[in-house]
Amino acid sequence: MRYSRFLRERYRTILSYIGLVNLVTGIVIILPLFFLAARPAESRYFLGFLIPGGGLCGLGLALWRTLRPYSVSGITLLEGAVVVVISWLIAAIVGALPFIWIQGFNFTQAVFESVSGWTTTGLSVVDVTKAPHVILIYRSLMQFAGGAGIAIIMLAAFGGAVGQGLTTAEGRGNQLVPHVERSAKLVLTIYGGYAVLGFIALMIAGMNWFDALNHTFAALSTGGFSTRVESIGYWNSPWVEAVIIVLMILGNLNFLTSYALVRGKFKQVIRDGEVRLQLVLYPVCAIVVFLGVTLGLYPALGKAIRVAVFEVVTALTTTGFSTVSYSNWNGLGWLVLIILMLIGGGTNSTAGGIKQYRIYALYRTLLWEFKRIFLPRSAVTDPDVWQAGTRGFLKDIHVRQVAVFVFIYLVTYFIGSGIICAHGYSLKESLFEFASALGTVGLSVGVTTATSPAGVLWTEIAGMFLGRLEFFVVFIGLAKIFKDLYTCSFSPSEKRSQRRKR
């Protein structure tokens, strides 16, 4: 009885924070309207954004104003999970509405595009040659916001005493400085600063302002929505590719590493485990792809090198821009890309996948297992991992968490690929496309189109959602909601007291 009253009090707080997150999400949905000023011909789409965005803002504001807690208190990790899961579900559905109203999509297609946007995947069912520009900028903005988890970061930066629970629940938990508020503001500054630089660099490299803006957003958030069917391949320019590669790598860096980089602490950057893993993976995979695939496919040597480098970076950073089609690539090329997509980007960055930190930690553990054989039995050692200037030791519990995560990731990967196979696609295509969805990459070999069966699209939606939020948050968030609903409505003590009243 007392517990359910306590729960109700906590859910007031949770709902009020959900309201705040919705407010920010709503603002992101309204933002493309400012772009209409530059393109008055598309102003007939005004209401398509204003109604869902404004409605969400209104709902959020109402929730916050009515339920705002009397005393400010932080929320725990579990409660943060509830906020994150519910806010993401709402964002996925409301974010889909403009696609339904303006593009005439059915519900499945619209939700797919919306989830692909927020999760920074970049798989798309929109025909970018026919879509109005305002829809294109809306997609890029969704990725920019979803990549860093803008809504939650804004909340942490300006929402008062929120605590670590929320940012940790969203998988963006590593703090730069020992206070959640200042840390969030720093992340916003770094992210925004990169965006400004990226925009200028792309303009100089030869894009027009509209394409530069879209591609800056999509590259930094490791999203990968493009404004052209051929993606980056449209420009066929080494300069554009170079700028995009830099932006993608910056986007996939852990914000901690970015912070060290911005402050000029290169020693910390170079020591970082994820950076080292990348320094090995980029050249090795690029050389394999170059020798095994592109050298034979593209007559010009320069083109072959550029393609090999670009495709490797876009896969590992989970961005999903492409410069060529992969349909004529051989099995080796596909395999390298699939492996890179499974590994994915850095932790606490905008990227997806298993995450480089986990792979690096497992590698260190493996190395250490071998080393231990040659040490005296009583030697006490732990494998160490550097993360942006601090040296951490991997205890058994950390290794266990990493192992369980990799296991659940692979299980989901094979189940999802199996479902796509069952719809009649080849094994090769299914493995590639679902690795792309689950790692929020967005490279496609043609499985995902507007005419794909609904079963395939929903499987990919589930993959993107689970991949972005890293599984456990979704599970514990949903489990907590159901458990608490059960306790509140069916708890034995409650029933007893109700019976007594009768």
Next chain:
Amino acid sequence: MLKSRYIIIIGCGRLGSYLANRLSRDGHSVVVIDQKETAFLNLTADFSGFRIQGNAVELAVLKEARIEDADCVLVTATDDNVNLMVGQMAKEVFNVPQVIARVYDLKRERAYQEFGIRTISPTELAAFAFLGAIVDTDNQGKR
């Protein structure tokens, strides 16, 4: 409210964790150091600073907490000798402007004062409270 400061708290027991939760909620940057990882369970959801597991007597641990940038160090470990040593390092080696330490044994207070470390003694505070209580009953008796 005070302007936001960088505060390092040594010891995350009942006192240390209370201070950490409170200061973090008030918007300060807080780093807590404790030898036992279980001590961090005392921290609540209000706390959003860093936790460092290690012995604060070691220079490496203090450096990891970036003690040279700290505005204030609160030493709340349970051992007076440890407190004195950590306080002394903070003051002498890292030039932290403000160091406040908890000291149980009143005889040691002078040692702290020689290093310019401000002390707060639970023993002394309790003693004052006791003495005050005795005087009060005396007064009541006379009335």
